[in-house]
Amino acid sequence: MIFEWIRFALCAVCLITAMICFTAAVLGANRFGFIMNRVHAGGVGDTLGLFLVALSIILGDGFHMGELKLCFIIIFMWFTSPVSSHVLIQVEYFTNPHLYEHVRREDREALTEEDQ
Amino acid sequence: MNLREWKNRFFRWLDGDYDVMANIMEGSLEPDESHEKVKNDRKAAHKELTSSGFSQAVIDAERKGFYRIYIGVAIVSCIVLIGVLLYTVSLLPKYGQENPRAVEVSDRYIERGLEETGAVNVVAGMILDYRAFDTLGESHVLFAALLCVMILLKKDKKNMDSRFDDYYQIERDAYFDVSKDSVMRKVGMLIVPCILVFGIYILLNGQNGPGGGFSGGAVMGAGLIIFESAFGFELVDSFFTAKVSMLISFISLTFYCFAKGYVFFMGANHLHNHIPKGIPGAILSGGLILPLNIAVGLVVACTMFGFYSLFKRGSIGGV
Structure with missing residues (x-):
């Protein structure tokens, strides 16, 4: 009985954390001004949020064939989502001429002329 | 104001x-x-x-x-x-009113679909057996769409404006090219075979479960697109040219036409057709549904990759 309750609590904690992650992702992707911040926020939802949802499902339902498929989805998403973020950021890095306006001032001063 | x-x-x-x-x-x-x-x-x-x-x-x-x-x-x-x-x-029947004709047809599909088509998946039996001409039209629409996009976006010397000289420059310098990126390359090496195998699985499993030609072809096309964005057009050009794409589409659509035409002709004249239905649930079952799924899937994959290639650089498989 007590084991069931512990399992339920863990499951609920995972799900609530995942909800927080997804809320952060949605808010960040819509409200941030600069693309790198947006991609970062979206990446949080795609990796950590998805992982926590799957973890809570596995905790709540036990490990069966369906959960194995879920694990494959997690592996796939963890491979692809960071790479897509990386490629997006790379395109932004190579094509945005005003990129250094988004760097903090004290960091910008530390950069050499050649970097800019 | x-x-x-x-x-x-x-x-x-x-x-x-x-x-x-x-x-x-x-x-x-x-x-x-x-x-x-x-x-x-x-x-x-x-x-x-x-x-x-x-x-x-x-x-x-x-x-x-x-x-x-x-x-x-x-x-x-x-x-x-x-x-x-x-x-x-x-x-049309009024909202909420029962339509006896529609119910008759769907009851027939659900009750006798497995027996008549040999497919466990009723939807596959519907779209590729009872209503196969509809799906044939859809495949032709995809092919025609590819041709239209080719007419609009195909890049050659005759339709190149002088304004696009810069574009050539960009293309030569591989300005937007991320294919040399090692992260993309390594992950592509791992992911692309899995995606293609998964697409083939969906394609071959269309008569037994969810899946079929359109979804499997879309997954295979997406796999090809990821392959291109990881390794560049040079590798794709070695096996997927405009000629190959057109040949695959043409053979698939012609096969579809003749196979289904044969079945409908025999059925309409109350003759027995010689296509075995197989055991329901096996991979080789459902009569013509499996080959037709493969034909549709190949057309969809060619169309998807053709769209991507035409939009990205204005040609399929080299100029």
């Missing part, structure tokens, strides 16, 4: 001089400097065209004759179409 200002702004927006999102979106494009020049060029060309008396006469005559007929035909056809559609709507 009064009405005239709004109107002025709206027409400036239509002309492309004014960006509504300029102060809202970050990183929005600067107003195009060459826009004014293009506009002037167009005006000059128009002036030159209309300055000679002969061409002006031709244009006037065309306007007089052609546009009157055109407008007349357009109005008449619109009215006829509206009338036909309204008449059809009046024949």
Whole structure:
């Protein structure tokens, strides 16, 4: 009985954390001004949020064939989502001429002329 | 702000001089400097065209004759179409009222679908057996769409404007090319075979479970697109050229036409067709559904990759 309750609590904690992650992702992707911040926020939802949802499902339902498929989805998403973020950021890095306006001032001063 | 200002702004927006999102979106494009020049060029060309008396006469005559007929035909056809559609709507059953004919058909599909088509998946039996001509039309629409995109976007020396010289430069320098990126390459090496195998699995499993030609072909096309973005067009060109794409589409669609035409011809004349149904649930079952799924899937994969390739560089498989 007590084991069931512990399992339920863990499951609920995972799900609530995942909800927080997804809320952060949605808010960040819509409200941030600069693309790198947006991609970062979206990446949080795609990796950590998805992982926590799957973890809570596995905790709540036990490990069966369906959960194995879920694990494959997690592996796939963890491979692809960071790479897509990386490629997006790379395109932004190579094509945005005003990129250094988004760097903090004290960091910008530390950069050499050649970097800019 | 009064009405005239709004109107002025709206027409400036239509002309492309004014960006509504300029102060809202970050990183929005600067107003195009060459826009004014293009506009002037167009005006000059128009002036030159209309300055000679002969061409002006031709244009006037065309306007007089052609546009009157055109407008007349357009109005008449619109009215006829509206009338036909309204008449059809009046024949439909009322909302919530049971339609006995539709129920009859769907009951037949659900009750005798497995027995008649040999497919466990009723939907596959429906779209590739009972209503196979519908799916044939859809595949042809995809193929026609690819051809249309090719007509519009295919890049060769005849339709290249001098304005696109810069584009060639960019292409040569591989300016936007991320294919040399090692992260993308390694992950592509791992992911692409899995995606292609998964696509083939969906394709071959269409008669037994969810899946089929359209979804499997879409997954395979996506796998090809990821392969291209990881390794560049050079590798894809070695096996997927415009000729191969057209050949695959042509063979698939022709096979579909003849196979299904044979079955429908025999069925309509109450003859026995010689296509075995197999054991329901096995991979080789469902009669023609498996080969037709493969044909549709190949067409969809070719179309998806063709769209991507045409939009990205203006050709399929090398110029």
